[in-house]
Amino acid sequence: MKKHKKSIFEKLILIIKKNIEIYPDIREPNNNSKYTMEEIILSAFALFFFQSSSWLEFQTKMEKKKALSNARSLFGIENIPTSNHISAIIDELDPNLLSSIFDDICTMLVEENIIKSFEFLGVKTLLIAIDGTHYHSSKNINCEHCLTKTHSGVITYSHSALVASIVSPEYNQVIPLMPEFIQNEDGNKKQDCELNASKRWLKRFNKLFEEYEIVILGDDLFSHEPFITATLEQNHHFILVAKDTSHPIMYKYIEDNEPTELIITTFEKNQKYTYKYRYLNDVPLKKDSELSGMNWCEISIYKGNKRIYFNCFVTDIKITNDNVAEITKAGRSRWKIENGNNNILKTKGYHLEHNFGHGKMYLSQFLFTFNLLSYLVHTTLLVCDTNYKLLYEMSSSREVFFQEIKAITTFLYFPSWEIMLDFMIKASNGEESDYNPLEAS
Numbered sequence: 314m315k316k317h318k319k320s321i322f323e324k325l326i327l328i329i330k331k332n333i334e335i336y337p338d339i340r341e342p343n344n345n346s347k348y349t350m351e352e353i354i355l356s357a358f359a360l361f362f363f364q365s366s367s368w369l370e371f372q373t374k375m376e377k378k379k380a381l382s383n384a385r386s387l388f389g390i391e392n393i394p395t396s397n398h399i400s401a402i403i404d405e406l407d408p409n410l411l412s413s414i415f416d417d418i419c420t421m422l423v424e425e426n427i428i429k430s431f432e433f434l435g436v437k438t439l440l441i442a443i444d445g446t447h448y449h450s451s452k453n454i455n456c457e458h459c460l461t462k463t464h465s466g467v468i469t470y471s472h473s474a475l476v477a478s479i480v481s482p483e484y485n486q487v488i489p490l491m492p493e494f495i496q497n498e499d500g501n502k503k504q505d506c507e508l509n510a511s512k513r514w515l516k517r518f519n520k521l522f523e524e525y526e527i528v529i530l531g532d533d534l535f536s537h538e539p540f541i542t543a544t545l546e547q548n549h550h551f552i553l554v555a556k557d558t559s560h561p562i563m564y565k566y567i568e569d570n571e572p573t574e575l576i577i578t579t580f581e582k583n584q585k586y587t588y589k590y591r592y593l594n595d596v597p598l599k600k601d602s603e604l605s606g607m608n609w610c611e612i613s614i615y616k617g618n619k620r621i622y623f624n625c626f627v628t629d630i631k632i633t634n635d636n637v638a639e640i641t642k643a644g645r646s647r648w649k650i651e652n653g654n655n656n657i658l659k660t661k662g663y664h665l666e667h668n669f670g671h672g673k674m675y676l677s678q679f680l681f682t683f684n685l686l687s688y689l690v691h692t693t694l695l696v697c698d699t700n701y702k703l704l705y706e707m708s709s710s711r712e713v714f715f716q717e718i719k720a721i722t723t724f725l726y727f728p729s730w731e732i733m734l735d736f737m738i739k740a741s742n743g744e745e746s747d748y749n750p751l752e753a754s
């Protein structure tokens with residue numbers, strides 16, 4: 314018998330399932346819940362994957378009517394739990410359990426050579442942008458892991474995380490990695506911060522892409538000695554925004570030592586663009602800095618005579634006329650993390666939290682991580698599933714695309730992901746599919 318070749322979607326779901334298997338079952342031994350841990354966690358994932366709080370309810374209705382559902386065919390969920398049930402269980406699960414899923418998907422991206430399209434300059438180098446993001450703030454709603462701030466006797470509870478993603482100047486999609494939560498550890502009265510979280514993240518991350526050179530991209534907050542030292546200790550490179558306001562000694566040195574200038578003019582659609590670069594190697598980061606080999610560069614882009622972009626960076630990579638354009642291009646791709654992850658989290662997935670609640674322990678962090686995970690799964694599909702990419706490109710926007718896959722799987726049954734995509738593509742082209750969902754029973 315011919316062996317069924319697993320699709321990328323099936324492989325991704327399998328990775329999630331395999332990792333869930335080793336999660337502790339935190340329920341009481343006498344709890345005779347009819348749901349398995351796998352069903353509970355995959356159900357939560359399905360909601361984020363389809364970006365819909367009502368998706369499971371419709372699947373439950375479909376099960377009752379037809380004894381089949383997309384929850385079962387796509388994710389292997391036989392019994393669909395309610396949101397309340399899901400919330401109660403995952404509130405007690407440490408979100409760091411999910412890091413092995415991120416790691417396994419990244420390993421798959423390397424093994425299947427998918428990561429290649431993200432390689433910087435076509436060599437074994439990956440650009441990883443990091444950024445802090447704030448995703449909960451309330452005077453009332455709080456949990457054990459909330460950060461707290463007291464102002465005029467009023468406490469504000471919040472959640473933040475350091476998110477990291479593989480970015481590429483040539484590619485709009487980003488590959489999110491497991492975030493590092495900014496949270497107070499037990500017994501530690503001092504509030505945690507973005508910088509501490511970034512150092513913890515660096516330590517945790519260092520084994521993931523062993524064959525690759527890593528270049529960390531970050532904003533001005535990171536271009537100081539503690540983070541740079543921590544980055545170099547892990548043998549990574551960096552290109553970090555370094556503003557004059559936060560590096561006065563360095564900028565004084567730069568102005569006293571005549572940086573090299575390079576001007577490149579291009580014409581794009583009959584419009585003149587001027588790229589003006591300035592750079593200087595071996596600059597002092599601050600007074601009596603112990604770090605040597607710090608290099609500085611600056612880019613200004615002019616459209617005609619008008620300056621449309623400006624930024625400046627420090628890096629450990631020696632800057633020359635040949636690489637200054639590429640270094641600044643890499644540094645500039647940092648913004649994609651804001652565009653790619655954070656906005657999507659805030660505008661798309663965040664509303665789902667209202668459906669689950671904030672939780673007492675981990676729920677809020679777990680859901681935040683799930684949102685990133687579903688983004689990782691979607692990006693992976695977009696990069697390697699030809700039909701998914703085709704459908705995505707047929708839609709007028711990402712929102713429309715999500716609405717379409719959500720709507721079609723809400724009301725119609727599909728025995729597999731491939732059959733669903735094939736049906737949607739054919740329907741969009743006015744063609745008939747071999748599979749008729751109206752006949753499914």
Ligand SMILES: [Zn+2]
Pocket residue numbers: 454455456457458459460470471472671677
């Ligand atoms: Zn909280």
